[in-house]
Amino acid sequence: MKTDPKGVLTGEHYLDGDHACAEGALAAGCRFFAGYPITPSTEVAERFCSRIPLVGGIFIQMEDELGSMAAVVGASWSGKKSMTVTSGPGFSLMMENIGLAAMMETPCVVVNVQRGGPSTGLPTMVGQADMMQARWGSHGDYEIIALSPASPQESFDYTIFAFNFAEKYRVPVMVMMDECVGHMTEKVVIPPAGKIDVAYRTMTTLSPDKYLPYVPEKNLVPDMMPVGEGYNIHSTGLTHDERGYPVMSPDAQDKIVNRLVDKINKNADDIIMIEEEDTEDADIIVMAYGITSRVTMPAIFEARKKGLKVGFIKLITVWPFPEKRIKQLAKTAKAFVMPEINLGQVVLELERIVAGKTKVYHVPHAGGWVHDPADIYKAIEEAANGNKK
């Protein structure tokens, strides 16, 4: 489906990642934004609220992030593509209603411009330590989709992907930006509206008396119907049946929770997006995401100059994790090297998947700044020499 041209600022721009994210949302057809100011994400809200009156939509600055996320879930049920943007402390507050969005199967996008944590941490400085929180920060079992842009252009592009995934899978989708990308200014090319593909939730074709809101289709995602159409929809955060009615039983729990997880995991091949470079015959594969995927490049160039066969995987989607592809590569690669601006989060998944087949060299960083490429180079060298970690 082509997007509504009203929100598309076609042309070449010089934008930071935050502003590019707002433009991506508008280009994707987002017409509802609820948010609360927080560094380093506020510029997304500022851009959105300055643009939305003439695009045709609405913006509300809520009283806190609890309310922002709840309003986003409500707005999505009214049929509008909806989003919020925040950073660490706000992301923690949003977890409550991210869980509600997961349970009610509500399409929505949450952008987290990551800063250093825990708690107030480093408000103006980079971090990538909310990656596990993005996946499972709300209580209970569920799966989400998370993307990680490494440039303002990708911030624009991936925000559109995020809305498309949200609509297709009726799930909260996280754009896990980081402070560096949010505040980095680069060229951003916004294509003509006719070149921007957008998805929209599948509406039921059944009449109100036949439609049940939680009967899954073949892809495990139920068709939707917004409020106001006479369908008398009921949706609850409680464990529920196909009618959306609460059912307090282990059987109902088993059914709903497994489907919430399966609708992402069983469609993983359709969702997962990665970039690979020279991985097929690589001895060492470096894996990274977000700003770290760029910081890694000098280390890889240096290693290749020294004659090492180094491949590279950049995660566009971090969750779901590309388990199948990693398993294949683990058969041929001698080792993986993974830098990330945390003390070991996404790397745990890599280690789990390749355990017993190949080694993993983690390059941690507590946050506040990006890695020194020399540290990543050192890890590649160690991996090449087969040094024990």
Added chain:
Amino acid sequence: MATKNNNVPEHPMERLLRMDRIPHIWCPTCGIGTAVSCFISAIDKFKHPHEKIAVVSGIGCTGRVAGYIKLDSFHTTHGRAIPFATGLKLANPDLKVVVFSGDGDLISIGGNHFIHAARRNTDITVVCVNNFIYAMTGGQCAPTTPLTANSSTTPYGNHERPFNLPLLASSCGAVYVARWTSLHIRRLTNSMHEALNKPGFSFVEVVAPCSTLYARRNRLGTGLDLLKFYHDSSEICHGADPTELDIAFQDKIKVGKFIDRERPTFIDAWNDNMKKKFGDKFDPYGEKKAKKAA
């Protein structure tokens, strides 16, 4: 009157109740049921297409209301019914959105959302069933529990001053504020109907008995005794000064319509402001295109 196959006449409220969910979970003599009956009568009178009405509840005994009403309805997270309703309403201004929840949900954990929605004059109707206690979790102290009343977390009597809900709502900017007990069937129904018709943040407090927890813990007799006591202790004071509406333990309860005034709603204010700023370039948000052409 519509009849079923077995010739039993349909209950007049069945059209607006999810009968496949009955029996409900509320205790005998709980005041929530009558509040729901009054609400359905009010909806029946309300000249707004039923498919354009949505009901949102939070968590708790009253939080279960949304699940029994046969309209688009949402049972959300604890305290977040108002922001959820804000999203619903702002994303589709054609809707009439009603929040139906309890005192703990709306005023304690949801207190911040309550005051800001009133301040913004978000166009929603909020019905708060006030039973003076957290009932779903077993009778703990609420921000509405009267001084000295017993609860499971104030076993020696409540020492915290409770909120006066009409004062809170009116001081934050609500355009319509009323209070009744759950035995004021006709007056409560009328107030709910007026609130539904009022553009902006309208608020109706329903003082209701909790027989199982509040009445029992405080040795106030049965739920019916308490229902009657609240009704008989009430004094109708339309237009009363909201600062004089505190409720003391087993004392007089002032009821009536206290506030009925005009203020621009959130969307009206947005449209007025943008119109001033952008002139004809701005299409008023939420207004029908047909209306513009006319």
